[in-house]
Amino acid sequence: MNYHHIKIEQKGTIMIVRLHRPEKLNAINYPMFDELIHISHRIKNDRTIRAVILTGSGDNFSSGLDFNSIVKQKSHAIKLLFKLWPGNANKAQQVSANWRTLSVPVIAAIEGYCWGAGLQIVLGADFRIASPSANLSIMESKMGLTSDMAGSLTLREIMSKDKAMKISMCATQLDASTALDYGLITEIQALPLEAAIQLAHQISQTSPDAIAATKHIYNRYWNAPKWKLLAYESYSQIRILIGKNFIQAQYALKKKTLPMFKNRQRFW
Structure with a gap:
C-alpha cells in the first residue's frame, strides 16, 4: 500500500508512524483509517521492529475525526462501524486496539491538539508522552456521539471510572498537567518525540x-x-x-x- 495520509520513517529498529494531514490539523479521514490499520498489520508481521512511535505532522497530534468527510459518503460510516461479530473490533476500533495487540511497545508523542479520534488512537499506545502545551479531550459527546474507537479499553485501566465518565460526558479539554494527574498520559516532556525515541532506544536494549x-x-x-x-x-x-x-x-x-x-x- 502507498501511504498518503500517514508518513512512515524507520530509524534502525524503531518505526515512526506520523499522522500526515497538517493542513487539517491531522484530522482523521476514511483513507487514514485504512492506512493505520495496514501499517499496524505490517508491523505485527515484522519481527525486526523493536518499538513503534505514533506522532503527528506539524504542531498537533490530531484535531479528531474529519466528520464532514466521513458523513459525505454514508458508505464510509457503515464500513467503519460494521463488524461480523459484536466482540470483535470494527475498522473504527482497530486504529486504537491494534496497537495493543502488537508484541512491541508503542509510544505516543503528543503535541498540540489531541482530540476525539486522535485521543482514541493514542489510548492504544503503551506510553503517552505529551508536550507542556498539549491539549487532550474526548470530544465525541459534543457531536452527539459516544466514544466508539476502543479507547475505553485503556481508560478503564488507567483512570478511575468517575473521572473517565466525567471527561467523556463533558468533553473536557485537559492541559498536560491535568492529564498527567488523571493518569491519561505517562509523562510531560518539552520535546515529546525526542523523549519517545530515547525511551524506544532504552527498551530496545533488552x-x-x-x-x-x-x-x-x-x-x-x-x-x-x-x-x-x-x-x-x-x-x-x-x-x-x-x-x-x-x-x-x-x-x-x-x-x-x-x-x-x-x-x-x-x-x-
Whole structure:
C-alpha cells in the first residue's frame, strides 16, 4: 500500500508512524483509517521492529475525526462501524486496539491538539508522552456521539471510572498537567518525540522476547482472574528460557558486554 495520509520513517529498529494531514490539523479521514490499520498489520508481521512511535505532522497530534468527510459518503460510516461479530473490533476500533495487540511497545508523542479520534488512537499506545502545551479531550459527546474507537479499553485501566465518565460526558479539554494527574498520559516532556525515541532506544536494549511477554501479560491479563495471569506468566517464562535471546542475555551478563539479540521469537 502507498501511504498518503500517514508518513512512515524507520530509524534502525524503531518505526515512526506520523499522522500526515497538517493542513487539517491531522484530522482523521476514511483513507487514514485504512492506512493505520495496514501499517499496524505490517508491523505485527515484522519481527525486526523493536518499538513503534505514533506522532503527528506539524504542531498537533490530531484535531479528531474529519466528520464532514466521513458523513459525505454514508458508505464510509457503515464500513467503519460494521463488524461480523459484536466482540470483535470494527475498522473504527482497530486504529486504537491494534496497537495493543502488537508484541512491541508503542509510544505516543503528543503535541498540540489531541482530540476525539486522535485521543482514541493514542489510548492504544503503551506510553503517552505529551508536550507542556498539549491539549487532550474526548470530544465525541459534543457531536452527539459516544466514544466508539476502543479507547475505553485503556481508560478503564488507567483512570478511575468517575473521572473517565466525567471527561467523556463533558468533553473536557485537559492541559498536560491535568492529564498527567488523571493518569491519561505517562509523562510531560518539552520535546515529546525526542523523549519517545530515547525511551524506544532504552527498551530496545533488552530482550525482544521479554518485552513482548511483558506487554502481553499486562494487556491481556491485567484484569483477568489470578489463575490466568499466573498461568500466562509461567508459560511466557518457559518460552523465553528456551529461546536464543535468553542465551544472548546470559552471555552478555557473564562477559559484561551488550547483548546481541536476535529477532523476536515467532511465538510473539
